[in-house]
Amino acid sequence: MIPVAEFKQFTEQQPAFKVLKPWWDVLAEYLTVAMLMIGVFGCTLQVTQDKIICLPSHEPRENLSEAPCQQLLPRGVSEPMGDLRELSGLNNNLDLQQYSFINQLCYETALHWYAKYFPYLVVIHTLIFMVCTSFWFKFPGTSSKIEHFISILGKCFDSPWTTRALSEVSGENHKGPATTTAGRATVTVTTIAGPGKAGEGEKEKVLAEPEKVVTEPPAVTLLDKKEGEQAKALFEKVKKFRVHVEEGDILYTMYIRQTVLKVCKFLAILVYNLVYVGKISFLVACRVETSEVTGYASFCCNHTKAHLFSKLAFCYISFVCVYGITCLYTLYWLFHRPLKEYSFRSVREETGMGDIPDVKNDFAFMLHLIDQYDSLYSKRFAVFLSEVSESRLKQLNLNHEWTAEKLRQKLQRNSRGRLELALCMLPGLPDTVFELSEVEALRLEAIGDITFPPGLSQLVHLQELSLLHSPARLPFSSQIFLRDRLKVIRIKCEELREVPLWVFGLRGLEELHLEGLFPPELTRAATLESLRELKQLKVLSLRSNAGKVPASVTDVAGHLQRLSLHNDGARLVALNSLKKLAALRELELVACGLERIPHAVFSLGALQELDLRDNHLRSIEEILSFQHCRKLLTLRLWHNQIAYVPEHVRKLRGLEQLYLSHNKLETLPTQLGMCSSLRLLDVSHNGLHSVPAELGLLQNLQHLALSYNALEFLPEELFYCRKLRTLLLGYNHLSQLAPQVGALRALSRLELKGNRLEALPEELGNCGGLKKSGLLVEDTLYDGLPAEVRDRMEAE
Numbered sequence: 001m002i003p004v005a006e007f008k009q010f011t012e013q014q015p016a017f018k019v020l021k022p023w024w025d026v027l028a029e030y031l032t033v034a035m036l037m038i039g040v041f042g043c044t045l046q047v048t049q050d051k052i053i054c055l056p057s058h059e060p061r062e063n064l065s066e067a068p069c070q071q072l073l074p075r076g077v078s079e080p081m082g083d084l085r086e087l088s089g090l091n092n093n094l095d096l097q098q099y100s101f102i103n104q105l106c107y108e109t110a111l112h113w114y115a116k117y118f119p120y121l122v123v124i125h126t127l128i129f130m131v132c133t134s135f136w137f138k139f140p141g142t143s144s145k146i147e148h149f150i151s152i153l154g155k156c157f158d159s160p161w162t163t164r165a166l167s168e169v170s171g172e173n174h175k176g177p178a179t180t181t182a183g184r185a186t187v188t189v190t191t192i193a194g195p196g197k198a199g200e201g202e203k204e205k206v207l208a209e210p211e212k213v214v215t216e217p218p219a220v221t222l223l224d225k226k227e228g229e230q231a232k233a234l235f236e237k238v239k240k241f242r243v244h245v246e247e248g249d250i251l252y253t254m255y256i257r258q259t260v261l262k263v264c265k266f267l268a269i270l271v272y273n274l275v276y277v278g279k280i281s282f283l284v285a286c287r288v289e290t291s292e293v294t295g296y297a298s299f300c301c302n303h304t305k306a307h308l309f310s311k312l313a314f315c316y317i318s319f320v321c322v323y324g325i326t327c328l329y330t331l332y333w334l335f336h337r338p339l340k341e342y343s344f345r346s347v348r349e350e351t352g353m354g355d356i357p358d359v360k361n362d363f364a365f366m367l368h369l370i371d372q373y374d375s376l377y378s379k380r381f382a383v384f385l386s387e388v389s390e391s392r393l394k395q396l397n398l399n400h401e402w403t404a405e406k407l408r409q410k411l412q413r414n415s416r417g418r419l420e421l422a423l424c425m426l427p428g429l430p431d432t433v434f435e436l437s438e439v440e441a442l443r444l445e446a447i448g449d450i451t452f453p454p455g456l457s458q459l460v461h462l463q464e465l466s467l468l469h470s471p472a473r474l475p476f477s478s479q480i481f482l483r484d485r486l487k488v489i490r491i492k493c494e495e496l497r498e499v500p501l502w503v504f505g506l507r508g509l510e511e512l513h514l515e516g517l518f519p520p521e522l523t524r525a526a527t528l529e530s531l532r533e534l535k536q537l538k539v540l541s542l543r544s545n546a547g548k549v550p551a552s553v554t555d556v557a558g559h560l561q562r563l564s565l566h567n568d569g570a571r572l573v574a575l576n577s578l579k580k581l582a583a584l585r586e587l588e589l590v591a592c593g594l595e596r597i598p599h600a601v602f603s604l605g606a607l608q609e610l611d612l613r614d615n616h617l618r619s620i621e622e623i624l625s626f627q628h629c630r631k632l633l634t635l636r637l638w639h640n641q642i643a644y645v646p647e648h649v650r651k652l653r654g655l656e657q658l659y660l661s662h663n664k665l666e667t668l669p670t671q672l673g674m675c676s677s678l679r680l681l682d683v684s685h686n687g688l689h690s691v692p693a694e695l696g697l698l699q700n701l702q703h704l705a706l707s708y709n710a711l712e713f714l715p716e717e718l719f720y721c722r723k724l725r726t727l728l729l730g731y732n733h734l735s736q737l738a739p740q741v742g743a744l745r746a747l748s749r750l751e752l753k754g755n756r757l758e759a760l761p762e763e764l765g766n767c768g769g770l771k772k773s774g775l776l777v778e779d780t781l782y783d784g785l786p787a788e789v790r791d792r793m794e795a796e
Contacts, residue, residue, distance in 0.1 A: 017137055019153070020146060022372035024326045024333075028133055031323045035126040038316050042119025045305055051116075052107045052303055054099070054286060056296035106286035106301045114276035118309050122316055125269055129323070132262045136254040140521045145245055149366055152237050156381050159234060238384045240449055242363055243473070251362035252340055259330045266324035270317065277313045282306045342367045347382050356382050395428060402430040414441055416488075418464055423447060434458045441488075444470040457481045466490040467500075474502045484508040495519055496528065496544055504529045511539040518544055531555040538562065548574030557581045564588035569614075579603040585631075590614055597622040604629060611636040624648035626655075638662050638682070650674035661685045661705065673697035684708050684728060696720035707731050707751060719743050725769070730754050730776065742766035751776040765789035 021029075107116070114121075136142045245251075286299040342364030344356045359367065370377045407421060407430070414420040420441035421433065429447060433439075434455035441464035444450060450472040456462075457478070465486055471493070474482070479502050488511040491499050496516040503512070512534065518527075528550035531537065537556045543566040553563065557580045564586075565572065571593030578587070578600040586609040587601065594615040601610060602625040610632065617640035624646070626632055634657040642663040650671035652658075657680040665686040672681075673694030680703040681695075688709040695701075696717030703726040704718075711732040719740040724747055731754030741747075742763025747770050752760075760781050764770065765788065772793045775782065782790070 017146065017150065019150060019373045019377065020366065020369045022369060024330050025133060028129075028323055028326050031319050031326070032126050032129050032133065035122060035129070035316060035319050035323075038312050038319075039119050039122030039126055042305075042309065042312055043123060045308070046119055051305070052103050052111060052284070052301050054102045054106045054299040054301040056102075057298035057300055102286075102288075102290065102296075102299055103301075105288055105290065106284070106299055109288060110284050110286035110301060111303060112276070112279040112281075115280045115303060115306065115309065118280065118313060122312075125265065128265060129262060132258045132265070135258050136251065139254060140519055142251050142254050145251060145362060146366075148241055149245070152234070152241055152384075153370070153377060153381055155234055156238070156384050157377055159384075234384050236448065240471075242359065242385070243449065245363045245366075246359060246361050249340055249361040249365070252365040255365070256334055259327060259334065262327045263324065263331060266320060266327055269320055270324065273313065273317050273320070277310065277317070280306050280310045280313060337368070339365050339368050342378075344382050344385070347379055355386050357385060359385070395431065398426070398428050398430050399432055402426075402432055404432045404435045407432055407436060411436070411439070414443075414464075416441075416464070419461075420464070431455060437461065440464065442466070444468065444472075446470065449473075451475075452478045454478065460485075462486065464488040466492075468492040469494070471498060472500055474500065479505060482506060487511065489513070490515075492516065497522075499529070501529060504531060505533050507533055508536055509534050510536050511541075512537060513539075513541040515541075515543040518546060528552045535559070540564070542566070543568070545570035546572065548572065549577045551577060553577060554580045557583070559583055562586040562588075564590070565592060566590045567592040569593060575600045582606065585609065587611070588613075597625075599625070602626065602628050605631070607632055609634040609636075612640070614639045616640065617642055619643070621646050621648070624651055627651045630654065633657065635659070645669050645672065647671045653677060656680065656700075658682070668692055668695075670694040676700065679703065681705070691715065691718065693717040699723065702726065702746075704728070707754075714738060716740050722746065725749065727751070737761055739763040745769070749774040749776075752781070753777055757781055759784050762786050762789055765792055 137146060280303070282303060284301040284303055286301050287297060288299070289297055341358065341360050343358045345358075348354050348356055358364075367378045367381075370381075410423075411419055411421055418440040419438060420443055421436060421439050422443040422445070423429070423433070424445040424447075426447050429444065429450045429452075431453060433442070434453065435458065437458050437460055439459055440461045442459070442462060443466040445466070445468040447470040450467070450470055452472065452474050454475065454477055456474075462482070462485060465482075465488070467490065469492055483506055486506050486509055489503060489506065489509060490513040491503060492515040493499060494516060496514060496518055498516065499514060512531075514528075528542075529552060531540075531552050532555045534556055537560060539562040540553065540556065540560055541562075541564040542550070543564075545568060546565070547570070549565065549572070553560070554577050560581055561583060563578075563581065563584055565588065567590070569591050572589065575598040578584075578598070581604060583606055584604050585606055587604065587607060588611040589598070590611065591614040594612060594617060597612065597617065597620060599622070601607070602622075605628070607629045608631050610629075611634075613636055617637060620637060620642055626635070632652070632655060635652070635655060636657075636659040638659045639662040642660065642665060644665065645660065645668060647669050648671075649669060652675055654677050655675050656677050658675070658678060659680075659682045661682045662685040665683060665688060668683065668688065668691055670692040671694075672678075673692065673696070675698065677700060678698050679700050681698070681701060682703070682705040684705040685708040688706070688711060690711065691706065691714065693715035694717070695704075696715065696719070698721055700723060701721045702723050704721070704724060705726075705728040707728040707730040709732050711729070711734060713734065714729070714737075716738055719738065720743075722743065722745070724744050726749040727744070727747060728749075728751040730751040734752075734755040734757060737752065737757060737760060739761040740763075741750075741761060742765070745766065745768055747767040750764075750767075750770060753776050757777075760777065762785065764775075764785065770793060772782075772790075775793065785793075
C-alpha cells in the first residue's frame with residue numbers, strides 16, 4: 001500500500017506562504033489531493049490483485065469470429081475440447097504456469113494501454129498539477145523574493161510601531177479603522193522614534209505637524225534615535241526589497257506560465273480521457289500465436305478491475321473539470337485586472353498622507369494576492385513604504401557628520417598611484433564626496449543601497465571605482481558620465497547576480513574585477529551578463545564558484561589580454577571557450593579543481609604567463625604541448641600534487657620562469673638543464689634529495705629556490721651558473737657548502753638557515769654583491785667567517 005503521506009512533499013510549503021494563496025489555489029490543492037487518492041488507490045489495486053484472467057476459446061480457428069469472447073459459452077465447452085484433442089494432440093487441461101503465461105501475454109498485447117496505465121496516469125498528472133501549483137514557491141528566481149516578502153510582511157504587520165502610527169493618525173484625522181497608513185513625515189519620525197514607549201509626547205507633537213518634520217531638520221534631530229532602531233531596520237529592508245522586486249515581473253510571469261500550463265494540461269487530460277475512457281472493457285478478446293505451447297490461439301479475458309476503473313475514471317474526470325474551471329477563473333483574474341500595478345490611492349485618501357508611493361511589477365502582484373487573503377496586510381505594510389522623508393533625514397545627518405574637510409583627510413595614494421578615497425561601513429554615501437573633484441579612485445565597502453546622484457559628474461578625474469558589498473544604482477545621466485571615463489571597476493558581492501547591470505555598459509573600461517558566488521542552481525551554467533559593450537577591456541578577473549568559463553568571456557576575445565579565474569576550490573569543468581581568446585597573454589586558473597593541464601590552454605598562441613596555482617595536478621605529461629605556445633615565458637605550477645617532471649620539459653627552450661614549489665617532487669629530470677632561457681627556477685617545499693648536475697647548464701639562471709627540501713649535497717656544476725643572484729638553500733640537510741660558491745660574483749642573496757653546516761667557506765668573500773643583509777644564516781656560522789670577509793660584507 002502506498003501511503004498518501006509520501007506525496008506530501010510535493011504540496012508542502014511553509015505555513016507563511018498561505019498569505020499568497022487565494023481561494024482558488026486552496027481549492028485546487030484539495031482537488032489534487034482527491035485526484036491523488038484516486039490514483040494511489042488504483043495503483044494499489046493494480047499491484048496487489050490479478051490484472052487479467054484469461055480462458056481459452058474452443059472454436060476452431062477457421063470458425064473463429066472477431067469476438068471470440070461471444071463464442072465462449074457453457075454449451076460449447078465439451079465439443080471444442082474434443083476437437084482440440086484431434087487437432088493438436090495436447091492435453092486440454094492447462095496448468096497454472098500456462099494460465100499465468102497467457103494472462104501476462106494477453107495483458108501486454110490485448111488490453112488497451114489506457115486500461116492498463118489509467119491509475120499511473122492519474123498519479124503522474126496529479127503530481128504535475130501539484131508541481132505547477134507550487135513551482136513558483138520552489139523556483140530559485142521567485143522563492144527568494146517570496147520568502148523575503150513574507151518575512152518583511154510579517155514583521156511589518158506585527159510591529160508595535162505600525163499599530164501606534166495607525167492609531168495616532170486615525171485619532172488625528174478622526175477616521176475609523178480604514179485609517180491604515182502613515183505619511184512621509186510620519187515615517188521619518190518612525191525611523192528615529194520607533195516603537196518604544198518612551199518619548200510619546202514628542203511623537204504626538206511631531207505628528208501634529210507632519211510637514212514641518214520633513215522641511216525643518218532641527219525639529220527632527222530632537223528625537224531619540226534609540227526608539228527608532230526596530231522601525232529603521234524595517235524601513236531599510238522594505239526599501240531594499242522594493243528596489244529588487246520592482247525591477248522585474250518574474251513572479252507575475254511565473255504565475256501566469258504555471259496557470260497556462262495547468263489549463264493546457266487540463267484540456268489535454270480532459271480530451272484524451274473522454275476519448276479513451278470507453279476502452280476500459282470488462283471482457284477483452286485476445287488472439288496470440290501460442291498453439292504450440294498451450295494448444296490454443298484465441299482467448300477470452302476478464303479485466304478484473306475494469307468496472308472499478310471506469311467508475312474511478314468518471315470521478316477523476318469530474319475532479320479534473322472542477323480543477324480546470326478554477327484554472328480558467330485564475331486566467332480571467334490575471335488578465336482582467338492590471339495586476340502589475342498597485343495603487344494606495346484609497347489608503348492615501350483615508351489617512352490624508354499622500355507620500356505613500358504606488359508600486360509595480362512583482363511587488364504589485366504580491367500585494368494583489370495578499371488582498372485576496374486579507375487586505376489588512378497591505379494596508380499595514382503601506383506604513384513602511386513611506387521612505388522618502390526617512391531617507392532625506394538620514395542623508396542630512398550623514399552629510400553633517402562627513403564634511404568635505406573630513407573626507408579630504410582620508411585621501412591617500414593606492415597601489416596604482418591614484419588618489420583614493422576609501423569609505424567603509426557607512427549608512428549611506430555622503431553628498432560631500434562629490435565635492436572632492438581631485439579624487440581619482442573611489443572605494444566603497446559595506447555601504448548599503450548606494451544611489452549615485454547627478455553630482456557624480458563633479459568627479460572629473462575619477463578612473464577607478466570599487467564597490468565591495470555595496471550595491472549601487474546609477475542614474476542614466478551618471479552612466480553617460482562614467483561610460484568613457486572609468487577605467488577600473490571592482491565589484492564584490494555575495495552572489496554575482498547582484499552585480500549592477502550598468503557595469504556591463506562602461507565602454508571605456510579596461511579592467512573588470514568581479515567577486516561573488518553563483519547560486520547553487522546556476523553554478524553549472526555560470527551565466528554572466530554580456531560583455532560586448534566593453535570594447536576596451538584588457539583585464540578580467542572573476543572569483544566565484546563557476547562550473548565553467550562564462551560564455552560571455554568570448555565577447556571580449558579580440559582584445560582581452562589577462563584573464564584570472566579564482567574558483568575557491570570548486571571544480572571548473574568546461575574550458576573549451578578559452579580557445580577563442582586569441583589575444584590572451586596572461587591566464588590564471590587558481591583553485592579550480594584541475595587534475596590535468598587543460599588542453600584548451602595549448603591553443604593560446606599569444607600566451608606569455610600561465611598560473612595554475614592551488615589545483616590538484618598530479619601529472620604534467622601534457623607539458624610537451626606547451627611548445628605550441630611559443631611566447632610562453634612564465635609557467636606557475638606551484639601548490640599542486642605533482643610527483644615528477646617529465647623529460648619533455650626540455651622542449652620549453654623559451655621558458656624564463658618555472659614555479660614548481662609546494663609539490664611532491666623527489667627528483668628533477670636532467671633534461672631541465674636544456675631549458676636554456678630559464679632565469680628563475682623555484683622548486684622549494686618539495687621532497688628533493690638531490691638536484692641534477694645539468695642545472696649548471698642554465699647560464700641565464702638568476703634565481704634558484706631549493707629551500708625546504710631534503711638536499712644533502714649540491715653538485716659543483718651548480719656553481720657554473722655565473723649570473724645567479726638569488727640562491728635559497730634554507731632548511732635542507734646540507735653539511736657543507738662547496739668553496740666554488742665564490743665563483744658566483746653576482747650573488748646578492750644567499751639563504752642557508754636550517755641546515756647542518758659547521759662552517760662557511762671563506763670564498764664567500766669573493767661574492768662581491770653579497771652583503772650581510774643578503775646572507776641568511778645562523779649568527780654562529782657568520783661569526784666563524786674571517787674578519788676581512790665580514791668587514792667586506794658589512795661595508796656599504
